[in-house]
Amino acid sequence: MIDLYYWPTPNGWKISIALEEMELPYTIRPVNIGRGEQFEPDFLAISPNNRMPALVDHDPLGGGEPIAIFESGAILLYLAEKTGRFLPSDLRARYDVVQWLMWQMGGLGPMLGQNGHFRVYAPEPVPYALDRYTREAERLYGVLDKRLADREHICGDYSIADMACWPWIITYKSQGVALDEKFANVRRWYDALKQRPALRRGYEAGREFGKPGKMDAKAKEILLGVKADAPAS
Numbered sequence: 450m451i452d453l454y455y456w457p458t459p460n461g462w463k464i465s466i467a468l469e470e471m472e473l474p475y476t477i478r479p480v481n482i483g484r485g486e487q488f489e490p491d492f493l494a495i496s497p498n499n500r501m502p503a504l505v506d507h508d509p510l511g512g513g514e515p516i517a518i519f520e521s522g523a524i525l526l527y528l529a530e531k532t533g534r535f536l537p538s539d540l541r542a543r544y545d546v547v548q549w550l551m552w553q554m555g556g557l558g559p560m561l562g563q564n565g566h567f568r569v570y571a572p573e574p575v576p577y578a579l580d581r582y583t584r585e586a587e588r589l590y591g592v593l594d595k596r597l598a599d600r601e602h603i604c605g606d607y608s609i610a611d612m613a614c615w616p617w618i619i620t621y622k623s624q625g626v627a628l629d630e631k632f633a634n635v636r637r638w639y640d641a642l643k644q645r646p647a648l649r650r651g652y653e654a655g656r657e658f659g660k661p662g663k664m665d666a667k668a669k670e671i672l673l674g675v676k677a678d679a680p681a682s
């Protein structure tokens with residue numbers, strides 16, 4: 450059995466989607482990041498960077514002691530290796546997927562995260578940051594759009610690279626990205642993947658914990674260091 454340490458956000462959805470796609474049974478261990486549960490010692494023992502998702506597999510590949518993994522990219526690689534699915538075995542095809550997974554982990558996710566921060570959560574508008582991250586978000590959407598111009602998925606068959614990128618594209622409206630006007634290939638890919646029942650189940654996981662992205666004053670203080678009496682954004 451797999452314990453998934455999770456809260457419904459783009460990085461969390463990557464793993465709930467992968468577990469559903471791979472038909473692996475799992476138990477959600479909620480980590481309410483808006484209440485600071487990511488700082489609890491038991492969680493830090495699994496995920497020392499105080500971020501979810503993290504995973505403990507009690508029946509690991511190759512047997513032996515349970516294995517704990519943090520960082521969504523590492524978790525996706527582990528699950529693909531465990532199941533032999535969504536990551537090709539051929540060297541070139543495999544590293545095609547790995548490089549796009551790394552592109553998501555090092556580029557798309559962090560830049561869209563910063564863009565969202567300055568657009569939605571910053572206590573006051575910071576024009577330089579808004580301009581920089583909006584342009585960077587557009588550039589990255591452009592890279593993905595070009596990649597998808599002549600293919601159905603990011604790399605050959607549907608893979609963990611698609612599972613890593615899709616949950617971040619959900620946020621396009623709050624990113625200020627004109628998906629329909631400028632990035633028709635991303636729109637086509639995004640809509641097609643949305644039809645997958647397993648992806649939808651993964652995206653729905655943990656809905657009962659509340660609406661993703663909504664932060665009350667306490668959550669803002671914990672996650673952004675914004676004091677509850679600071680001016681509202």
Ligand SMILES: N[C@@H](CCC(=O)N[C@@H](CS)C(=O)NCC(=O)O)C(=O)O
Nearest residue numbers: 458460482499500501502520521522
């Ligand atoms: N690079 C990490 C990023 C994970 C991440 O940023 N998780 C956020 C939610 S999407 C979190 O747990 N935040 C808690 C905090 O900021 O204290 C991954 O891909 O797993």
